[in-house]
Structures are given as structure tokens and as C-alpha cells.
Amino acid sequence: MAAETQTRGRPETAAPAAIELRGISKAFGPVQANRDIHLRVERGTIHGIIGENGAGKSTLMSILYGFYKPDAGEILVGGRPLTITDSQTAIRAGIGMVFQHFKLVPNFTVLENVILGVEEGRLLRPSLSKARGVLKRLAQDYELHVDPDAVVENLSVGHQQRVEILKALYRRADILILDEPTGVLTPAEADHLFRILEGLRAEGKTIILITHKLREIMEITDTVSVMRRGEMVASVRTADTSPEQLAELMVGRKVLLNVQKAPARPGKPVLEIRDLRMVDASGVERLRGIGLDIRAGEILGIAGVSGNGQTQLLEILGGYPEKGSTVSGEVRVNGAPLPLTGAGCNAAERRRKGVGHIPEDRQAEGLIMDFSAWENVAFGYHDAPEYGRGPLMDRDAIRRDAEGKIRRFDVRPPDCDLAARNFSGGNQQKIVVAREIERNPDLLLIGQPTRGVDIGAIEFIHKRIVELRDAGKAILLVSVELDEIMSLSDRIAVMFDGRIMGERLPGQTTTGELGLLMAGVDADATPPPKIFPEKCE
Amino acid sequence: MTKMPKWADVILTPLISLVLAMAISALVILAIGESPMVALTTMIDGALGSSYGWGFTLYYATNFIFTGLAVMVAYHASLFNIGGEGQAAMGGLGVALVLLSLPLPHWALALPAAMIGAALFGAAWALIPAWLQAKRGSHIVITTIMFNFIAAALLNYVLVNLLRPVGSMDPASARFPDATHLPKLSDMALALGFEWGKNTPVNISFFVAVIACVLVWLLIWRSRLGFEIRAFGKSEPAALYAGINPVRITVIAMLISGGLAGLMAINNVMGEAERLVLNAVEGAGFIGIAVALMGRNHPLGVFLAALLFGFLYQGGGELALWTSIPRELIIVIQALVILFTGALDNMVRMPLERMFMALRKRGA
Numbered sequence: 001m002a003a004e005t006q007t008r009g010r011p012e013t014a015a016p017a018a019i020e021l022r023g024i025s026k027a028f029g030p031v032q033a034n035r036d037i038h039l040r041v042e043r044g045t046i047h048g049i050i051g052e053n054g055a056g057k058s059t060l061m062s063i064l065y066g067f068y069k070p071d072a073g074e075i076l077v078g079g080r081p082l083t084i085t086d087s088q089t090a091i092r093a094g095i096g097m098v099f100q101h102f103k104l105v106p107n108f109t110v111l112e113n114v115i116l117g118v119e120e121g122r123l124l125r126p127s128l129s130k131a132r133g134v135l136k137r138l139a140q141d142y143e144l145h146v147d148p149d150a151v152v153e154n155l156s157v158g159h160q161q162r163v164e165i166l167k168a169l170y171r172r173a174d175i176l177i178l179d180e181p182t183g184v185l186t187p188a189e190a191d192h193l194f195r196i197l198e199g200l201r202a203e204g205k206t207i208i209l210i211t212h213k214l215r216e217i218m219e220i221t222d223t224v225s226v227m228r229r230g231e232m233v234a235s236v237r238t239a240d241t242s243p244e245q246l247a248e249l250m251v252g253r254k255v256l257l258n259v260q261k262a263p264a265r266p267g268k269p270v271l272e273i274r275d276l277r278m279v280d281a282s283g284v285e286r287l288r289g290i291g292l293d294i295r296a297g298e299i300l301g302i303a304g305v306s307g308n309g310q311t312q313l314l315e316i317l318g319g320y321p322e323k324g325s326t327v328s329g330e331v332r333v334n335g336a337p338l339p340l341t342g343a344g345c346n347a348a349e350r351r352r353k354g355v356g357h358i359p360e361d362r363q364a365e366g367l368i369m370d371f372s373a374w375e376n377v378a379f380g381y382h383d384a385p386e387y388g389r390g391p392l393m394d395r396d397a398i399r400r401d402a403e404g405k406i407r408r409f410d411v412r413p414p415d416c417d418l419a420a421r422n423f424s425g426g427n428q429q430k431i432v433v434a435r436e437i438e439r440n441p442d443l444l445l446i447g448q449p450t451r452g453v454d455i456g457a458i459e460f461i462h463k464r465i466v467e468l469r470d471a472g473k474a475i476l477l478v479s480v481e482l483d484e485i486m487s488l489s490d491r492i493a494v495m496f497d498g499r500i501m502g503e504r505l506p507g508q509t510t511t512g513e514l515g516l517l518m519a520g521v522d523a524d525a526t527p528p529p530k531i532f533p534e535k536c537e
Numbered sequence: 538m539t540k541m542p543k544w545a546d547v548i549l550t551p552l553i554s555l556v557l558a559m560a561i562s563a564l565v566i567l568a569i570g571e572s573p574m575v576a577l578t579t580m581i582d583g584a585l586g587s588s589y590g591w592g593f594t595l596y597y598a599t600n601f602i603f604t605g606l607a608v609m610v611a612y613h614a615s616l617f618n619i620g621g622e623g624q625a626a627m628g629g630l631g632v633a634l635v636l637l638s639l640p641l642p643h644w645a646l647a648l649p650a651a652m653i654g655a656a657l658f659g660a661a662w663a664l665i666p667a668w669l670q671a672k673r674g675s676h677i678v679i680t681t682i683m684f685n686f687i688a689a690a691l692l693n694y695v696l697v698n699l700l701r702p703v704g705s706m707d708p709a710s711a712r713f714p715d716a717t718h719l720p721k722l723s724d725m726a727l728a729l730g731f732e733w734g735k736n737t738p739v740n741i742s743f744f745v746a747v748i749a750c751v752l753v754w755l756l757i758w759r760s761r762l763g764f765e766i767r768a769f770g771k772s773e774p775a776a777l778y779a780g781i782n783p784v785r786i787t788v789i790a791m792l793i794s795g796g797l798a799g800l801m802a803i804n805n806v807m808g809e810a811e812r813l814v815l816n817a818v819e820g821a822g823f824i825g826i827a828v829a830l831m832g833r834n835h836p837l838g839v840f841l842a843a844l845l846f847g848f849l850y851q852g853g854g855e856l857a858l859w860t861s862i863p864r865e866l867i868i869v870i871q872a873l874v875i876l877f878t879g880a881l882d883n884m885v886r887m888p889l890e891r892m893f894m895a896l897r898k899r900g901a
Contacts, residue, residue, distance in 0.1 A: 029894045320777040320780075346782065357778070359778050361774075366778065368772055371767075382764050382765070382779075
């Protein structure tokens with residue numbers, strides 16, 4: 001491959017690289033997480049690192065930040081070899097890290113969070129006033145505006161991320177590593193983040209961006225490295241590559257990035273939701289009058305930044321509203337009202353009524369991680385008569401069924417005795433998808449079907465969802481991945497703060513318009529779109 | 538990928554832990570100026586060297602099987618039932634009430650009736666903590682241990698004020714009718730034409746305990762209810778997603794657990810004492826925790842661990858009888874075994890896992 005490891009052969013340039021890795025290897029027991037990694041990131045550039053889950057990106061960055069010690073290899077920062085034993089060493093060397101899950105104290109103010117760990121002296125006041133000045137300057141220079149006295153838990157996710165960046169800059173970071181920074185952001189917030197990053201680059205800072213979103217790589221990075229199975233398979237200039245090529249490098253084979261599907265042929269209404277409201281145990285109104293319809297043979301996508309009520313909607317429809325919450329409104333499936341409270345409101349009853357559910361969090365809900373694959377295939381349907389009569393379960397019947405599902409859904413390794421925990425994210429999800437789809441539900445609830453799933457499996461799962469639609473089933477798809485919503489849905493409803501902000505047709509809207517709706521801006525007062533068009537784009 | 542083979546997990550790890558516990562016990566015995574070898578041979582001789590020793594070892598083991606199974610079933614629902622002591626005590630009350638109030642003509646009738654009484658009373662004693670946990674979120678560890686004290690106080694009251702025969706100075710119930718006395722294993726051996734375990738308390742309850750092991754295994758690993766219990770124990774959110782009712786599972790698992798603990802009374806109250814006395818459980822409820830831990834929450838493991846603790850109990854008694862090693866030291870030895878096999882499990886497990894991984898790597 002022409003692109004293969006260009007950096008390795010490159011002669012030493014005059015200016016030392018901001019970061020250079022030479023032959024880094026790291027194994028966890030029998031798993032080789034990183035194998036002979038060479039990487040060179042030039043000063044003042046934005047360098048992307050992409051790869052599927054488990055490709056070794058996070059391990060590599062953890063080595064760089066001193067969380068793990070490499071088994072072999074050398075790290076050069078600014079041209080000088082450096083042994084990074086802990087994060088303090090990394091910080092002193094000018095490396096800052098913005099984690100996917102923020103490391104902030106929620107009930108501290110922005111200022112307090114920024115100085116946490118670098119307080120100078122016994123009294124806080126001098127440090128705080130110094131930090132206030134620095135923050136002011138940083139805000140002006142890089143569009144990093146945050147109220148220094150705001151309490152972090154009251155800030156939006158986008159602002160919390162800015163606090164993380166400010167923390168790194170306050171510690172004089174020259175090299176900023178961001179791990180999946182846009183996963184929790186609206187498109188507008190992501191755009192803002194990218195502007196900040198560009199500003200930082202212009203000031204000579206070096207940025208390493210870890211992501212699995214090809215679009216972002218193409219949009220903002222100067223150079224990009226691709227990891228696959230612990231190895232660095234390519235480092236190329238972004239301008240010289242294409243999303244298709246990167247996807248192929250990541251997966252190791254050709255991938256269809258776009259979902260192939262025929263226009264929907266919607267039939268009779270399957271799910272009808274009217275004025276659905278939910279107040280959670282702490283008295284916060286999570287759903288504020290949701291109204292939705294989904295017809296047979298149709299995929300309704302719900303776009304929205306996570307935390308705007310999608311989880312609550314799925315849980316209520318799935319039959320297990322949050323403990324202590326109050327739910328009101330009306331939900332009908334195939335014309336029959338679903339009980340929203342009381343004894344009839346449970347997930348087993350929902351399944352009997354033909355509602356399947358691929359939950360948002362497969363590890364916490366969809367699977368029992370310590371159970372074997374075959375037990376997980378029965379999970380939720382363990383009362384089904386084909387899995388045995390009477391109080392005992394027919395293990396042979398379940399295993400036969402599981403083996404079939406594993407084969408048809410290409411779960412790897414095809415070992416139905418293996419615990420769910422030991423499958424990769426994509427294969428775990430395939431087990432859940434196989435279980436729910438093969439029950440042939442009239443209505444399938446899907447939450448984040450491809451979160452943490454590798455590209456190859458995404459393609460497969462999307463195909464199965466479209467097949468189910470074509471078989472005349474109704475599908476409710478919740479995803480924070482706008483690309484996924486745009487390519488899978490026949491209709492898109494945008495959720496913000498417990499409300500449906502509007503419905504759009506994927507062919508007649510843009511990510512920009514959806515982004516505004518996701519941020520709660522009802523930009524245009526245009527009449528609602530025709531809900532069931534004769535033709536889709 | 539599993540880190541080490543199953544046999545290493547279930548046999549090697551507890552065995553090494555046991556050897557370590559023995560080694561430290563030996564050091565302690567040395568430190569007080571006694572011979573560890575003499576101590577060990579005394580224990581083995583006393584507990585396993587004769588049918589008499591076996592008779593006592595198996596009698597204690599029967600108690601521990603019931604309480605171990607009780608802890609185990611609750612554990613699979615992620616409930617830590619440390620109220621076995623109280624539940625077993627209440628089981629004793631159940632047995633006493635059944636046997637003293639119903640005119641049962643034969644032990645074959647009395648046994649099932651007493652079992653129902655024992656299980657019902659034990660289960661009832663677990664029901665309140667279970668209900669509080671399921672509905673109010675009151676932690677089951679706190680409530681079950683408090684219920685141990687309540688059970689002890691209640692039993693005290695009942696024995697002194699209600700069940701004590703008129704004129705008796707002893708806080709104990711009247712003797713159970715002769716017809717309800719359970720056959721001892723020694724009697725059964727005699728009927729088969731040989732002499733075994735003469736004058737030992739081990740009785741037919743031992744077989745009931747073995748059957749209970751099999752039934753619990755069926756329940757946990759082969760039944761729908763067991764599937765739900767295990768699923769709930771592993772992940773409550775997942776159980777909700779699957780339509781498993783947490784309240785129902787919490788209550789049912791605790792009822793079964795309490796029932797099993799209560800069943801112990803057919804051994805110690807009905808089989809041995811043949812009347813209800815104060816403090817009949819003698820700590821077996823707590824030993825059940827160690828037995829379940831060491832038995833890796835599997836009925837076969839519980840059975841083996843119960844035998845081990847039966848041996849420690851009987852051997853320890855012999856030690857106090859025949860050597861100058863003080864009785865307290867036996868408790869030290871038992872505590873060391875619990876410490877190593879239960880609490881310090883990972884200390885042995887993790888190096889073993891590393892060793893097996895290294896071996897595999899070399900093999901690959």
C-alpha cells in the first residue's frame with residue numbers, strides 16, 4: 001500500500017516533531033493492544049487517529065499520558081526522549097488530555113476545577129485570581145468563553161468540554177489530545193469546537209484528535225493515522241485520502257458507507273403516541289407531551305443530543321419507566337393501548353404484544369455480560385414455550401436456536417458458550433440484534449444501534465434493520481449519530497428537552513437544519529412536512 | 538477468553554488457599570509451643586479416623602450444607618443474606634411447633650411436616666428483610682443481621698414463657714414425641730447389618746441436605762426462575778429490560794434462602810436435640826457464609842466446603858479434648874480458613890491466573 005507508514009521512512013526534518021513514537025508495543029496478557037507503533041506528529045498540526053473499537057487508539061493515548069507503561073519503544077516529545085511514568089510527567093512535558101468522559105468536579109465552579117491540582121500555596125485566593133486572569137485571556141484568544149464562576153454541573157456538555165480544554169491550557173499544554181470529543185455535542189457545538197481547535201493550531205499548538213467519525217477527520221485534520229488491530233496501518237496527509245479509503249484501511253476490506261434502501265412503503269399505523277409526559281423521581285419533567293406516529297414498513301429516526309428524553313421515551317415504550325417516575329399520556333400499538341403504569345407495564349408484557357427492543361446500552365441492559373451467548377439469546381424471551389415447558393428450561397432447544405442466530409448474524413467467534421463479555425462490541429450488539437429482530441416484532445425500538453460498534457458490523461446491522469422495515473415492520477430508531485439518522489430514517493423527528501421540535505424528511509433537510517432543532521432553535525415556522533409522502537428521495 | 542481452566546478455578550484455588558491457611562495455623566501452633574503435626578493428626582483422627590468421628594463431621598456438615606445453600610441462593614440474586622442464624626433459629630421454632638402440636642404417628646410423616654414448618658418459619662423470617670429491601674431499599678445486610686438478634690430474643694421469650702413445660706427450670710421445649718424421632722445413620726447401618734457411627738447425631742437429614750443440593754442446582758442452573766434470579770443478580774437494569782420484576786425476584790430468592798436456612802432445624806433440632814433449646818444454631822448460620830464463599834456458590838462446592846467445615850468443627854473439638862491447645866485456637870484456625878478461602882481469594886487467584894496466562898502464551 002502506497003500510504004503505508006510513510007512516516008517511518010521520512011528523513012529527520014529540521015524542526016523536531018511535537019511527538020514521535022518509535023516502536024511502541026503494549027500487551028495485556030495475551031492481547032497485543034499495540035504492536036510496534038511508529039507515529040510522528042508535526043508541531044502546529046491537527047493529527048487524526050482513527051480506528052475501530054479495540055484497535056488500540058485509547059491504549060496508545062494512555063501510554064502517551066502515562067497511564068500505561070509500554071513494553072517496548074520510545075517516546076520523543078519535542079525531539080527529546082522522555083519516559084512518561086505518570087500523568088504528572090506528561091503534563092510537565094506539555095501534554096494535555098481531554099477525555100471522552102470528563103474528569104470534572106460537578107459541584108465546583110469552573111475556576112475551582114481549573115486550578116484543582118495546581119493550586120499554588122495553602123490559600124486558594126491567589127491561585128483563583130491568577131486563574132481568572134488566564135482564563136480571560138484564553139477566552140479572548142481562542143473563543144473559549146465560559147463563565148468562570150459558573151458551577152460545572154449547570155453547564156451544557158459543550159461548555160464542560162471547554163472547561164476541560166481550559167484545564168489543559170492552564171497547565172500550559174502544547175500538545176492537546178482529544179478522545180472522541182464530538183460524541184456528546186450538537187453539530188453546532190462540534191463546529192464551535194473545531195473553530196477552537198483551528199485557533200489553537202494557528203497559535204502553534206499541536207492537536208491529536210481521536211475519533212471514529214470519518215467526516216470529522218476529513219473536515220479538520222492535516223494528517224491522519226489509521227489503526228487496525230493494534231497496528232498503525234497508515235499515516236497519510238488528509239488531503240491525499242478519501243473517507244472510502246480510510247474506512248477500507250480501518251476495516252481491512254471494502255465497506256459500503258451509505259445504506260442501500262428502497263423507498264419506504266408505509267402501511268397502517270403501528271405505534272401511536274399522544275401527549276406522552278414523564279416526570280422523573282426527582283421531579284424533573286423529562287418528556288413534555290410527545291406525539292409520534294410510526295406506520296408499518298417505516299423507520300422513524302429520532303435525532304437529538306443525548307439526554308433530551310430519548311432514553312426515557314425508549315424505557316417507557318419498552319415497559320420499564322424509571323423507578324419513582326410518573327408517566328401520563330396515551331400509547332397504542334396496533335390500535336391497542338399500552339399500560340404505562342401498574343402491573344401491566346413491564347417489558348415481558350411488551351414483548352408479548354410484539355414490541356422488540358434493542359436497548360441503548362447493550363452492556364448494562366441488553367446483555368448479561370457474564371452469561372454465555374446462548375443464555376443471552378434467551379434473555380428476555382426465557383418464558384417462550386419453545387425454550388421448554390414447565391419450570392425448567394430446555395437448554396438444547398435454546399442452544400440450537402442460538403447457534404442458528406449466531407450463524408445467520410455472523411457473530412464471531414461462533415461459540416455459543418462464550419460469555420458475552422468476551423465478544424467485541426460489534427459482536428455483542430449482533431447477539432442483541434439477532435435476538436430482537438428474529439422475534440419478528442411488529443414494532444422494534446432501537447437505541448444507539450451502532451454505538452461502539454466497528455464499521456463492518458455497522459453495515460451489517462443497518463442492512464438487517466432495513467430488511468425488517470421492508471418486511472412491513474415499524475421501527476423507532478434513536479441515535480445521537482446524525483449520519484446514521486440521516487441515512488437510515490424514512491422520517492426524522494428531532495427531540496430537544498423532552499419535546500419533539502419538528503419532523504423532517506431526510507431528503508429535504510440538512511444536518512445544519514437538524515442541528516438547529518437539536519439545539520432547541522425552532523428556526524423556521526414552516527408548516528410541518530407532509531408525513532407520508534408518496535416518494536422518498 | 539477465560540483466564541484459567543475451570544478445574545484450576547474451582548479446585549486448585551481453594552486448595553492452595555486451604556494449604557496456606559493450614560500453614561499459618563501451624564505457625565501459630567508452633568508459636569504457643571505445641572506441635573502442629575500432633576495437632577493435625579489429632580484433628581484428622583478425631584474427625585475422619587473413625588466412623589464415630591465421621592458421624593459428627595457429617596452431622597455438622599449437614600447443618601452447614603443447609604445454611605451454605607441459603608447464602609448461595611440469595612447470593613445469586615446479588616443479595617447477601619447474613620441472617621441465616623436467625624432464620625435457622627426460627628426454623629427450629631417451626632419444627633417444635635409442628636412436632637409438639639400435631640399428633641404425628643411416624644417419623645416418615647413427621648419429617649415432611651417438620652420440613653414444611655421449618656422452611657415456612659425460616660422463609661417468613663427472611664420475608665420482612667426481603668420486602669424492606671425490595672420496596673424500601675433498606676439494605677438486606679443490615680436488616681438480616683438485625684433480625685438475627687430479634688430471632689434470638691423472640692426465641693428466648695417463647696421458650697421461657699410459652700414452650701417450657703410446667704415445672705421445668707430449663708429454657709427448652711418439651712421433648713418431641715418418640716414416634717417423631719428421626720432415624721440416625723447408625724440405626725440405618727445397623728438395619729443393613731453393620732455397625733457404623735454408633736452414638737453419633739448424624740441422621741437422615743444428611744440425605745435431605747444432599748437432595749437439597751441437587752434441587753438447588755436444578756433451580757439455579759436449569760429453571761426459568763433460576764435464570765431470572767441469576768440475571769437479576771448480575772444486572773438489575775438488564776433484568777428490568779428483560780421484564781424481570783425486581784420485587785418478585787428479591788422476595789422469592791429470599792424466601793427460598795430463608796427456607797433453606799430454616800430447614801437446618803430438621804437436623805439439629807429434630808434429628809439431634811429432639812427438643813428446642815436456646816441457641817440451637819450455634820453459629821452455623823454464619824459458617825454458611827464461609828461455606829458458600831468457599832464453595833464458589835455452587836451446590837457441589839457448598840457440599841465439599843460444608844464437609845471441610847464439618848471436619849474443622851469436629852476436629853477442633855477433639856483438639857480441645859485431647860491436647861492442651863486452647864479452645865480459642867480452634868476458632869483461630871477456622872477463622873484463618875475462612876479468611877484465606879473467602880476474603881483473600883484473589884490473593885491466590887491472581888498469581889494463578891498470571892501463571893496460566895504465561896503458560897498459555899508459551900504454549901501458543
